[in-house]
């Protein structure tokens with residue numbers, strides 16, 4: 001056996017994994033996805049933690065019913081506080097409406113449990129700051145925020161390329177998260193389309209964390225921003241089919257300037273769109289530099305493009321976008337063959353692998369999940385972008 005990915009788990013010299021009880025608050029779309037990811041844990045090679053899904057809270061009995069099929073689950077409750085009072089629970093993943101984040105996140109942290117929060121980490125800046133204050137008051141509670149798209153193998157390859165310094169002077173960068181299901185005007189409304197539940201920042205609250213995780217971790221903190229926002233579909237069918245108002249931004253582009261040491265500031269653009277025809281959860285990262293450039297998109301999830309100059313026999317030196325296949329390995333090694341393909345569910349598993357590894361002090365130099373202060377900073381960026389859009393001017397942070 002030559003590579004780590006090919007080594008069998010349970011080899012000699014390995015320490016006993018730390019047992020961690022996980023609970024989920026909110027058994028909707030994301031709650032179920034996380035339960036499935038935890039069930040795939042044996043795919044990870046030599047992970048220092050062994051999580052076990054022990055409890056789920058949801059106010060909807062039908063949502064809870066789904067989890068009764070999972071053998072490890074011992075607590076099913078309508079009241080999440082029951083989970084917080086239970087010694088079997090060490091880590092809580094919370095995936096509920098944005099207006100409920102602040103109260104539940106603060107309760108989890110004050111109970112001394114670790115928290116993997118969902119974006120946007122509170123409905124607005126005030127909520128995020130309240131959570132941050134609780135986190136600072138409870139250092140025993142390890143807190144991170146969910147953002148899984150950077151854990152595609154190709155995204156990690158692009159991040160490592162940028163971290164290596166291969167770009168040289170940065171010319172420009174872009175990170176995008178693009179959807180299209182809202183193109184259908186007949187799509188029923190939901191809490192995600194109502195500002196009092198989703199937040200005034202609308203699509204930025206829904207998709208913005210995905211576009212800022214990598215830039216902020218790379219140290220690309222914007223100095224000033226210019227927001228271009230659109231509310232395209234202003235009403236949708238309500239529960240009985242009667243149109244109800246949809247008062248959230250559908251599409252938002254943030255143009256920003258980022259300072260770089262020893263060179264001029266460069267433009268960083270983040271795009272979040274619910275209405276971008278042809279896109280289904282497309283996450284893209286592009287970084288252009290004077291010495292090198294890199295691109296990755298989940299549209300074509302094996303492909304990583306790297307720019308360089310090539311001596312072409314018979315022609316001479318030419319500009320080339322090289323095409324690389326990323327394979328299956330992202331952050332934490334898995335038993336999956338290194339040449340196999342990776343997808344959304346793999347990225348979720350990888351995010352949990354790094355979250356629990358960092359909690360156990362074993363992250364190493366891997367790309368970590370979103371920190372609370374980074375999550376809170378995104379609300380500052382969104383507030384500046386909305387103000388910029390309304391006042392039609394660039395806004396400093």
Ligand SMILES: NC(=O)c1ccc[n+]([C@@H]2O[C@H](COP(=O)([O-])OP(=O)(O)OC[C@H]3O[C@@H](n4cnc5c(N)ncnc54)[C@H](O)[C@@H]3O)[C@@H](O)[C@H]2O)c1
Pocket residue numbers: 025026027028029030031057058059060063078080094095096097098100118119120146147148205206
């Ligand atoms: N990381 C991602 O890719 C991703 C994708 C989608 C949504 N999200 C985020 O996940 C969160 C939830 O989104 P979703 O799509 O799973 O929502 P959802 O509406 O599918 O599920 C939310 C669940 O929370 C339950 N709930 C409501 N109040 C509750 C309470 N007080 N206690 C316990 N449960 C309660 C609801 O009954 C529902 O089952 C949001 O913050 C959203 O932005 C993240």
